[in-house]
Amino acid sequence: MSKINIFWFRRDLRFSDNTALYYALKENLPVLPIFIFDKSILGKLENKEDARVEYIQNTIAEMNHKLRDKGSKLKTFYSNPIEAFDSLTNEYEIESVFTNRDYEPSAITRDQQVETFLKSKGIKLYTFKDHVIFEKEEIVSGTGSFYKVFTPYSKVWLEKYSKNKPAILNDGLSANNWYQTSHKEVHSLDQIGFKKTEIHIPSESLKEELIKKYDQLRDFPAKDATSRLGIHLRFGTVSIRQLAKKAESINQTFLNELIWRDFYAMILANNPQVVSNAFKPQYDQIPWLRDEEGFQKWCDGTTGYPIVDAGMRQLNQTGFMHNRVRMIVASFLTKHLLIDWRWGEAYFAEKLLDFDLASNNGGWQWAAGTGTDAQPYFRIFNPESQTKKFDPELKYIKKWVPEYGSSNYPKPMVDHKFARQRALNTYKVALANN
Template identity: 50%
Template structure:
């Protein structure tokens, strides 16, 4: 098609979990469509209105990413068009502003996203506007990795083996988006609304870089379990918001470290579980675990949230989370096990707290991790796996460098005597409570 003859008709590329211009599936197809393209983004009030913290780091991260995209587009005499409101309101606005031929976007597999996309598709169809969706945030999605009988996997190890058996250069190939940058619609740059205009305020900028260190990835299997070390990629937030492409990262992982690649497969496993078993959002993957008689002591939950349990490794993790929006992966397992097993507090309470605080919060991964800790999820291990915080500290923070960074009072008598519960008693209580529920 001759772009110059279609200057009044446009395609929109709706950005969501893909805040980049390079190696981006929907953007590639939009720019390849023959119509000038305007990238658009919605600050979705259906989501934002539920955020209590008006200095939420995630909003600053998103805003910074959008501002970076705008600078790139402005250098090409184009613009990003950002709307604050519901997605339906956004597309009513954009279809009035532009002569829209088609909308391109990348799939999102969360329940809210599926409902949102269905509503937008209906709105666009009523205006005779095509709505195209593509796979972008995962290597394999939905039903691309299934058992031989066509049913979804519910155990990670066989899923990962099938995933790896399907992986080849085709699935890792980047989209050559830059070749088509000339097809962005040329217009004066539109302002990206400041955070204050959407009800939020700026906070500290302490975001990890989105360029993975080669040496770190190469030694990931040796360093990943030690919270005092700089031994993990810290790329979770970039994968969550698409400021790094999964294909690029998977290529590097395949070349440098199979354990790091395995972590990417875990991420896709939980995405697949969420797609096929959406009941996990509010209930246990294994329904029998919903029979557990949780204690749900609110005072103890508050002490856990504040990092005041008297268990140093648990308190260090919670204080790191509260202060930075990040928690080391090994420590996430320890604090989740402590809440669900030592305190017998419903995993959904912990999941919701993490959802409020984690910079890299992702529904599928957060839900999967918490259900793994509680024993209610996709895991062949029995429910009597109860992490011993002291043993975990001995193995992974023996010199207590991580603990002392976040719990400087760890050697003081008041702290040493403040343990919220005794480990042996708590373990026995958890086994009895779980056992009773699962025998019903």
């Protein structure tokens, strides 16, 4: 049996400019690509009509089809990673496994377990940076510590990026050392226990004309003025390096959003405790209200605050919510309703097509005032003034809340002035006791 190398696809579902794949294909051995539909992850998804899972499966099937021309295939598993690699080591003589790094705590634990297993079989695991431009310890302050505030982080990020732009790597499909094998289909959606959905996945192509005006129009939810590339960055169907290169030449504000993405990934990598705790520990003393009825109104978009309700209904129906509105609804939940940011974060994690743990956690903690570089707790978004500023003609609201202005629309579930003062008092007392 001749030796082969394995390439393990994860959050990098593309052949072009894929770091670990590039290095795997530079070796002299044939490369067998694999993807694992991880039961431990999929089993936690209660909704079996999950558009994200459907998108992953469709993407894997398309990639497998492209490998036909190379006489190869993408081997898929529906199991946990250790079981998959145990099966692979029984079937093939493996020299090394190549993959790109993931910075989520559960992914780090998984990779440590896989590395230990492979080592016991005499197989090396090589990991590479691919999901971000700069990772955990590449952007540090003069004292060598990670940045806790975005602005100085972004300045150092830009300085480093301008001096040493990452190379754009070859398309892996141009290589000739893919492992040759008879073609088989990948696991179907049915085989992994999921169903098709009606949710539309936006294109992965960058709309350059739109991005040119990004800084002027991005805050207006009625306009189609954002990239909608979140899901593609989440699953790596676009390259962050290629995107940053384009953004740099088109719009600095858009590039800044990509820097925020790196920032939150860095924060999570250095502070895995933020998954379940406030970045600023004293904020875990806030006595959140366990208001399940109020939370359900927020989830359903029936709060009586039209900009909030429009955002939640857009999320529920499409898997997307405009970024400006994400801030408004998060502020409303944590400040107006005094409901724990973790409840809102979990709901977004369930619904958002572009759910990314680092960015979702960072955004929610920013809104709640509990995180790094957070919005101060005493700044509380007024939904009415936000509406006047960003949806003055009510186009966004009327699209998602058609009963707005009629007797069928509910009255506000809480008075803004009362809620604002209650939040200020609650935060102030909780923080004074620490």
